[in-house]
Amino acid sequence: MQSRPRIPEATVARLAVYLRVLTGLADGGRRTVSSGELASAAGVNPAGLRKDLSHLGPCGTRGVGYEVSTLRDRIAGVLGMETAHACVLVGIGNLGAALAGYGGFGSRGFEFVGLFDASPARVGQQIGGLPVRPVAELEDVVAATGATIGVIATPAEVAQPVCDRLAAAGVRSILNFAPVTLSAPAGVDVRQVDLSVELQVLAFLDKQRGAVPGVRLDALAPAGGMA
Amino acid sequence: MQSRPRIPEATVARLAVYLRVLTGLADGGRRTVSSGELASAAGVNPAGLRKDLSHLGPCGTRGVGYEVSTLRDRIAGVLGMETAHACVLVGIGNLGAALAGYGGFGSRGFEFVGLFDASPARVGQQIGGLPVRPVAELEDVVAATGATIGVIATPAEVAQPVCDRLAAAGVRSILNFAPVTLSAPAGVDVRQVDLSVELQVLAFLDKQRGAVPGVRLDALAPAGGMA
DNA sequence: CTATGTGAAGAGATTCACAGCG
DNA sequence: CGCTGTGAATCTCTTCACATAG
Incomplete structure (x- = not known):
């Protein structure tokens, strides 16, 4: 209706x-x-x-x-894309740097307004036109920018404390790449992306397929070239 | 049992x-x-x-x-982790380099045996102890290593041809990070990880939660002649 | 009295088939 | 006619309640 x-x-x-x-x-x-x-x-x-x-x-x-x-x-x-969404990214390791430099976010209305890392060696670097800041400034930047989305790309050990700080600072949505299950207060939504889990599901499906002789050929997708 | x-x-x-x-x-x-x-x-x-x-x-x-x-x-x-799974990774941009250097795969039984990129500037670099090879060598490496898993981290435009080559070379499972829907022949399983989709779902859930008090989404309702 | 293992109920998502509009 | 929009059937996954074993 x-x-x-x-x-x-x-x-x-x-x-x-x-x-x-x-x-x-x-x-x-x-x-x-x-x-x-x-x-x-x-x-x-x-x-x-x-x-x-x-x-x-x-x-x-x-x-x-x-x-x-x-x-x-x-x-x-x-989907709420008429207004841009301000995001902060915590953990500028290999993956974090990749996310910060990925152009696919900006073109879809997601803009990073703060990059944070605990390592002094990382702090001060510029990625995608944005400086990496010390995590101590996290709360201030969230407050100043009104960021509503937080992305966690830290090592697993510090992901939960970072999640707590993001939630306390007012972030309402968190995308977590660290391989841990986070708990957040009610009203804060957490989505988990675990790259190893994806690979393990793939490996299992392959194993299962190889072990089952009776194959169902319901191929429906590759309907020849393009329409 | x-x-x-x-x-x-x-x-x-x-x-x-x-x-x-x-x-x-x-x-x-x-x-x-x-x-x-x-x-x-x-x-x-x-x-x-x-x-x-x-x-x-x-x-x-x-x-x-x-x-x-x-x-x-x-x-x-x-999950089939008693035996290691050989993986090839195509597309050594920011994300690809992050994946190649991520230790979480190796500890879970997934080993990269080949890294490939189209850019001459990337070819020859060492990441995680592995050299980046030209994509022309893709088929040879898959055949020589018996890799069963392919990871695509290329730009969207070349993901489908890379998928085709992986499938033709004998790879049976593909994890795709490029923001395109791939079609693969029957017998080849494709799993899609779209980082922008994850963010958009988060943004929608947040928007929906904010509108919950009165359940009024009338801004979207086609009152008569929406254009 | 503990906590597992499982049938059955419930909720949700996918697919089908067709009514209805252009 | 073709293609959209949708109710109903189908299927899958989730949750509950309890029998069962230690």
Whole structure:
């Protein structure tokens, strides 16, 4: 129906993917897409894509498809991308430096406003036009910039204290790359990205596939080239 | 026992987390844990943890709990960690270099046996004791090492061709960090890690929480003629 | 009396099939 | 006609409650 009490989290994650695909299509000058084509490019089922989009209200034209730029803007609005999000990043090791220098965030409305590291050797370096600051300044920078998102790329041992300080400083969302499960106060949302877990799932699926002789050939994806 | 019809993928991902917690407990000299304590450390529901472990067959002692080292070894075996997995990594930019230098993989049985980049400036550099090779050598190295896992950390534009080459060379599992949806032939499993998607989900949850008091998302509602 | 292991209930997400609009 | 939008069926995962073993 029209009411939107809440959008399922699984749908939100896919909306972000649709948004990426639509941005590419718009840059390529494309005017409209069908659910089938968009679903193919996003790697999902066409009916599932339409159900995802139904949470935004009617936004397609029957018999035609979706207008690329309109749908892109609608999704961007729902995901809260009309306003930029200020982020702080704690832990400027290899991964942290990679995240700080990654251009994919800025183009999607996420801007780093503070980089922090405990190592004096790192402090003072410039990454992506931003200086690395001592962690002692964390609270001040969060307060001054109003950052609402914190990214943790520290060693596992200090991730929990950093999480506590971020939460206390007023950060409401935390993305954690350290291989520990963090606990945060109510009202602070934590998302975990564990690179080793991803590899272990892959390895397991491979092992399981090799051990099962009876294979199901439900290949549906690679429908030849491009549409 | 060996009879395992099939373990749900969601369970596999959590098993990897339990394994990490158990390894930490074992290093701390701990002998046994209860499901409640282990679940708390892993950030999951105790009953869910017991159901996850039930897929491995009985491995606890009623009235006592689980023996830490035994359970750790059991999970490691199920995840296929008794044998090391050879991985190749394509795209040695900031993120690729971070992955190549990340110690968390080696300690979990994943070993990089080849690093590849298209840029002559990168080729020849040493990262984590391994030289960066030109991508032209990709097929030879996969064949020579028998690598079964490929990690893609290239720009989005070249991720699909790299995926195709990895699959053709015999790699069976691919972990993709490039912000594109890859299509791979049947028999090759692709897992996507999109850092921007993670941030966008966080931002949406925060926005949604802020709007909770009155549940008013009318700014999105198509009152009549939304354009 | 402890804490595990598990069937059953519940919630959520995916897929299907078709009604309805252009 | 084609393609969207959606109710209903299907499937999977989660949570609960309790029997069961130590």
